[in-house]
Amino acid sequence: MIKKAFIDLGTNTFQLLIVAQEGNNYQKIHEDSYAAKIGLGGISSGIITQEGVERAVFALKYFQEKLNEEGVIPENIFATATSAVRNASNGEAFCEEIFKRTGILIKVISGEEEAGLIYEGVKLGTPIGNDTSLIIDIGGGSVEFIICNQDRIFWKQSFEIGGQRLMDKFMNSDPISPRSVQSLKDYLEEQLLPLTNAVHQYAPICVIGSAGSFETLIDLYFMKTFGQLPPIEQVSFELPIAEFYDSFLKIVSSNREQRMALAGMIELRVDMIVVGVCLIDFVLKRYDIRQIKVSNFALKEGVLSKQLSLN
Numbered sequence: 001m002i003k004k005a006f007i008d009l010g011t012n013t014f015q016l017l018i019v020a021q022e023g024n025n026y027q028k029i030h031e032d033s034y035a036a037k038i039g040l041g042g043i044s045s046g047i048i049t050q051e052g053v054e055r056a057v058f059a060l061k062y063f064q065e066k067l068n069e070e071g072v073i074p075e076n077i078f079a080t081a082t083s084a085v086r087n088a089s090n091g092e093a094f095c096e097e098i099f100k101r102t103g104i105l106i107k108v109i110s111g112e113e114e115a116g117l118i119y120e121g122v123k124l125g126t127p128i129g130n131d132t133s134l135i136i137d138i139g140g141g142s143v144e145f146i147i148c149n150q151d152r153i154f155w156k157q158s159f160e161i162g163g164q165r166l167m168d169k170f171m172n173s174d175p176i177s178p179r180s181v182q183s184l185k186d187y188l189e190e191q192l193l194p195l196t197n198a199v200h201q202y203a204p205i206c207v208i209g210s211a212g213s214f215e216t217l218i219d220l221y222f223m224k225t226f227g228q229l230p231p232i233e234q235v236s237f238e239l240p241i242a243e244f245y246d247s248f249l250k251i252v253s254s255n256r257e258q259r260m261a262l263a264g265m266i267e268l269r270v271d272m273i274v275v276g277v278c279l280i281d282f283v284l285k286r287y288d289i290r291q292i293k294v295s296n297f298a299l300k301e302g303v304l305s306k307q308l309s310l311n
Helices: 050-070 091-102 111-125 163-170 178-191 193-202 212-226 241-252 256-260 272-286 299-309
Strands: 002-009 014-022 025-034 077-081 106-108 133-138 143-148 153-159 206-210 236-239 292-295
Touching: 002 050, 002 299, 014 050, 014 299, 025 050, 025 299, 050 091, 077 299, 091 106, 111 133, 111 143, 111 153, 111 206, 111 292, 111 299, 133 212, 133 272, 143 193, 153 193, 163 178, 163 272, 178 193, 178 272, 206 212, 206 272, 212 236, 212 241, 212 272, 212 292, 236 241, 241 272
Parallel strands: 002 077, 077 106, 133 206, 206 292
Antiparallel strands: 002 014, 014 025, 133 143, 143 153, 236 292
């Protein structure tokens, strides 16, 4: 059994997964996340602020304690950075400082590579099936769209329209104003033209949302319907479209305090979920999709999947 760790340095959240791997089988040992928010205050001007660097170091030192406890050696730590780092003018300096202060070597991946890994991660935990689906991964910096089925990817693209970027652009009041929601939709119509063309070509019938806002939507649905959070071991879900719209209307019409009062809401997502659900609503209506699945597996599980396939 070899212990391996996978760290996803997202724009909003850093995530850690530690597994014991034997051949192409694995067992999850530990999972954790930390709201490092490295995009805060700088993403729209293309930098990672010094405060963002300090939060990143703190988060990784926190993860390091667990890595040391589990005896994961540096060569078996796979850390990937995405939108905030790849687009920052000081991205390289950020990675160097992280390595100097934590000993963790970061690989910065392209949007194209990120989309491919998300597909592999989703596939590891969710039966995609033969029908064409549209995977959506809403990060803080970028959003990945992958049109696929179980066997292959037909089309994929990463767009720099993540939650933190959309908040900086459109969330100038709380609750968000109807005018801002309309401006956001007009912006998405323009930005997502390549997706619109691909959807016309491949006609996906189901959205599969991975991680982020989608996980919170599942938590809200479970709390409302069953009075409890979903089972910890479950990684794949169906979200009834009526339940999505119930949550959507509550989220866009509420202020922060009211959103926090929704059973299943967490501090980490309470702000970004507003633009997140607006984006999901746009996709469902614009492309006439009426089925939603959710996968808790995303990028870090995709990196794990690649490791498993090396054996």
